């Protein structure tokens with residue numbers, strides 16, 4: 175069953191066609207990779223899915239529902255969470271507060287309950303706190319809960335972003351270059367973490383330039399070049415696809 179599908183999605187910026195009629199489908203429970211050279215349109219695809227920009231043309235469906243016209247917070251509420259290519263945390267807030275900042279979409283008590291400090295509100299606060307700490311535990315950052323986010327190592331900041339995304343209880347987690355800037359050990363840990371997330375029945379779609387990572391972790395790989403999808407398949411098929419090799423190495427004339 176497809177959890178996510180794009181059909182003929184196009185996005186232009188001025189005269190530049192960043193995404194040119196891309197159609198693709200991600201199966202529920204899969205770890206899907208999106209690869210391609212710099213500027214291929216990968217992050218633009220993620221921005222389109224998560225509602226931060228709108229397609230000029232085409233349709234995006236999540237769990238059978240059109241995402242057309244939805245604002246980012248509504249897409250999160252439906253069960254799509256993301257991390258960013260460039261880390262976006264509140265560096266002066268604590269690790270825990272950064273995770274809590276992702277939890278608002280699941281709060282049900284209204285403003286009145288909050289102002290009156292009704293028991294329902296206090297119970298909800300407790301549950302949210304518990305959930306945030308559980309996600310920190312899951313990514314291995316529970317002991318650092320009170321540290322300033324900006325004081326964490328680069329790899330830990332990336333994992334904190336994942337914890338924040340998980341705290342929104344997603345069905346689909348979208349990771350934009352999660353191993354970017356990580357050392358070998360951190361990358362190996364991240365591979366384990368991605369597998370553990372999938373084991374929680376969360377579908378994953380990730381952009382990554384680290385081919386070892388993509389080939390080891392992903393069930394299916396989509397390859398973009400110049401805004402178009404040029405290949406799709408199992409990691410092994412992709413590795414040996416001449417079109418893909420050419421996209422990465424450039425045309426060899428002699």
Ligand SMILES: Nc1ncnc2c1ncn2[C@@H]1O[C@H](COP(=O)(O)OP(=O)(O)OP(=O)(O)O)[C@@H](O)[C@H]1O
Pocket residue numbers: 187190192210211212213214215216217218219259
């Ligand atoms: N908001 C924007 N305004 C104008 N041009 C944009 C915008 N966002 C992306 N682009 C352009 O669209 C093209 C695709 O960009 P995108 O960020 O999707 O590439 P990418 O595949 O993620 O590349 P990288 O691997 O370098 O992150 C690039 O030429 C980029 O400059």
Ligand SMILES: [Mg+2]
Pocket residue numbers: 216217218259
């Ligand atoms: Mg990008």
